[in-house]
Amino acid sequence: MSKDKNIEKAYELAIERYAELGIDVKKALDKLQKISISLHCWQSDDVVGFEKFDESVSGGGIQATGNYPGKANTIAQMRQDLEKVYTLIPGKHRFNLHAFYGDFKGKAVDRDQIEPAHYQSWIDWAKTQGLKLDFNCTCFAHPKANDGFTLSHPDPAIRKFWIEHVNRSRKVSEYMGKELGSPCIHNIWIPDGSKDITVNRYGYRKTLKESLDKIFELKIDEKYMKDSIECKLFGIGSESYVVGSHEFYMGYGFTRNRMITLDMGHFHPTESVADKISSLLLFSNELMFHVSRGVRWDSDHVTIVNDDLLAFAQEIVRMEALNRVNIGLDFFDASINRIGAYVIGTRATQKAFLYALLEPIEKLRAFESKGQNFERLALLEESKTLPWGAVWDYFCLKNNVIPGEDYIAEIQKYEKEVTIKR
Numbered sequence: 287m288s289k290d291k292n293i294e295k296a297y298e299l300a301i302e303r304y305a306e307l308g309i310d311v312k313k314a315l316d317k318l319q320k321i322s323i324s325l326h327c328w329q330s331d332d333v334v335g336f337e338k339f340d341e342s343v344s345g346g347g348i349q350a351t352g353n354y355p356g357k358a359n360t361i362a363q364m365r366q367d368l369e370k371v372y373t374l375i376p377g378k379h380r381f382n383l384h385a386f387y388g389d390f391k392g393k394a395v396d397r398d399q400i401e402p403a404h405y406q407s408w409i410d411w412a413k414t415q416g417l418k419l420d421f422n423c424t425c426f427a428h429p430k431a432n433d434g435f436t437l438s439h440p441d442p443a444i445r446k447f448w449i450e451h452v453n454r455s456r457k458v459s460e461y462m463g464k465e466l467g468s469p470c471i472h473n474i475w476i477p478d479g480s481k482d483i484t485v486n487r488y489g490y491r492k493t494l495k496e497s498l499d500k501i502f503e504l505k506i507d508e509k510y511m512k513d514s515i516e517c518k519l520f521g522i523g524s525e526s527y528v529v530g531s532h533e534f535y536m537g538y539g540f541t542r543n544r545m546i547t548l549d550m551g552h553f554h555p556t557e558s559v560a561d562k563i564s565s566l567l568l569f570s571n572e573l574m575f576h577v578s579r580g581v582r583w584d585s586d587h588v589t590i591v592n593d594d595l596l597a598f599a600q601e602i603v604r605m606e607a608l609n610r611v612n613i614g615l616d617f618f619d620a621s622i623n624r625i626g627a628y629v630i631g632t633r634a635t636q637k638a639f640l641y642a643l644l645e646p647i648e649k650l651r652a653f654e655s656k657g658q659n660f661e662r663l664a665l666l667e668e669s670k671t672l673p674w675g676a677v678w679d680y681f682c683l684k685n686n687v688i689p690g691e692d693y694i695a696e697i698q699k700y701e702k703e704v705t706i707k708r
Contacts (some may be wrong), residue, residue, distance in 0.1 A: 293689060297680035300673040307646040307672075314643035315681055317608065321639055323577075324380035324420045324471075324614035327387050329627055330358045330367050332620040335386035338394070339429060348426055348477070349522055350586075352621025356705025361389055363708065365411055370700055371628040372415065374693050376685035377636065381417045382614050383408060385424040385455050397428060397451040402461035409465045418468040420614060423455035425476045437497040438478045438490040438529045445497055448476075453504045456511060463510030471574060471612055473547055474498075475516040479524025490529045498538060514574040514612075515539055516547035518585075519554060540569055549576035549616055550594060551585025560597035567607055576616035577635050586617045589631040595638045603642035625705070626697045637678055644674050 301311045332350035334357075358364035364387075372379065385397065388404035395404060405421075412419050425436040425448055433439075436448040452474060459472035478494065502513070517532040518524075532553070539546040546566060550559045559575075566573055577595070579587040589595060602611055613635065619627050646669060653662040682689035688696055 290683060293679045293683050296676035300676040303673055304644060308648055309644055309646055311677055317643055318640050319377055322379050323632055323635055324382040325628060325632060326382045326615050328384060329618050330364045330624055332357055333618055336361060336390060337386045350618045350620040354621055356701060356708050357624060367625055371625055374629045374687060375632045376682050376687040380420055381412060382420040384422045398447050400454045402458050405458055409462055412466060418466050419462045420471045421455060421459040421462060422473045423452045434523050435478045436476045438494040449497055449500055452501050456506050460506045460511040469510055469512050471512045471514055473514045473516055476530055477521055477524060478530060479528040480526050481523050482526050484527045487527060491534055494529050512545060514545040514547045516549060518552040545572050545574055546570060547574040547576060549578060551578040551580035555580060560601040563601045564605060567610060572610050574612045576614050578617040588617050588619050588627045589634045591634045591637050596641055599638035599642040604647060623697060623701060625700060629693060640678055641674050645669055
């Protein structure tokens, strides 16, 4: 019997097993098919971008570790790699671009001078691939970020530069959304903070609030673009103090009606992002998430199916909030095959949502409503060994994507024929 036939047979058996618990597998797969994940460009080249500055740059709090061979060095190489990645991921997804990845055609274009024309070739490429785009201003890796401050900088001239950059990024996002017929999410993350103790916490945050207010004076058509603002606990060069903390952006987002972005690696290791979702969605219509895996101090390891990711997906599905969340990836590992990192991370995120969609939630709720806590815990445990892997393999097969571990050989082949020759 061929492998495909075995997958189909296992899938039919899984349908029967889940039906015993009142779960409609086909309905779960229909929902999974509609979950669109935004893949991030910076995994492809270790967060380098396509700008060139004569001055030494450092400020930014972003660093990819490792020197695995074969990273993308040009826009053409990056697109070639991404096209390969999308063939190994079931479903239809998005692409998330940082501002300093513009197609500048060898010209020096500073951040406060970017225009939609610098991203037209990305839009054209997205159209050929059937992708929608998201965007980020790039407030790091620039001479004017070398001291670790941008929108909260004490120097008004530097703040003005970054305000202009952010608003030009927002206009680029609006243009992308209009061109592609899907709202482009523009995410603001800044590295601002202090490596050591500061005595001016309030002052920097007051300045950041004023900068953001100035930015949002520029009205953008929300039909084509959505703003989001992202917090962080600490970063490289901001170990002791981050201006844009969770509390800052939560307060700003709620009082200014702006979408909040939660990165799964941007909190204390003992904090649960999943636990934050229900609270935030009580007061906000929509949330943005960056899916990553924190390991001790490092927030950007390749996503895997672990307890944190499962809890994240379960909370969204249990709340029936799939239509109120936006899912993007944000990890960058330069120590392993970069195409492989994309595929592992995206498929892991999809697997977590499938696991959540196949949870016997009605029975679990019934137990809980009756105070049957033993029964609830027992069913949660037994659910872990239900045949959801068989359903995942079928989902890949249905989408004409290599199921199981066989994609490893496909990536090895691509490495041998393409990336290792760079």
